[in-house]
Amino acid sequence: GYRVSLQGNFFGRNHTYMTFPEYNPRKHIKLDPPLNIQSNATASKCQIWWSLWNVPWYLAEILQYELQYKEHSTSWEVALNKTLPSSLPQVEIEATELRSGIAYAARVRCKVSEDENSYHSQWSEWSQTTVFQRTDVPKVSEKILNIKTMQFLFIPLSFGTLLYLFWNCKLSSRTQKNCPFFLKCCFLTIGQKASPALTFPRQLLSFSHSIVCTMGILR
Secondary structure, three states, X not given: OEEEEEEEXXXXXXXXXXXXXXXXXXXXXXXXXXXXXXXXXXXXXXXXXXXXOOOOHHHHOOEEEEXXXXXXXXXXXXXXXXXXXXXXXXXXXXXXXXXXXXXXXEEEEEEEOOOOOXXXXXXXXXXXXXXXXXXXXXXXXXXXXXXXXXXXXXXHHHHHHHHHHHHHXXXXXXXXXXXXXXXXXXXXXXXXXXXHHHHHHHHHHHHHHHHHHHHHHHX
């Protein structure tokens, strides 16, 4: 240890005063505040990191940090404090702790860990601040919404179309006419038109297959 004394000239006389009879510098450490604090915010988390200056390696490994962050427009008196469990100069804040669309300010300070017996220190001054804002969570794209809408509408429309085809083919059988629209183009052989009784089952099977394929694509 060391002995620290104070000497002075008072009223024309030199006096020596014993201030600390046993002073141990290891027990009275105050570090410089962290430097170059930076941040990177995404939709899921915010990463904050910083660097140290003039700190010996044997102290850097036993440091503890305290993070303080708040909404940028509010006072530090209402800020949230976090004592970090690691001596690494970095921290992550989960997005659930941040409000979307709000800018935040953060700062950090350091000292020797309280679990360390060989050294003791008080908190450093606060670092400079870094400002960050959580990225908005991506919304469901309009394309996905449109696909869902098509899936709900496709089934009743398909069923209605089948009923329409069935009804028209039934009328065609009674009047000995060909089925309307695209059923006119169905042939059993080249140059010979198919009868409604044979055309409709084939069209129904083809149309059902199209429905299944389309629903598979929409999924």
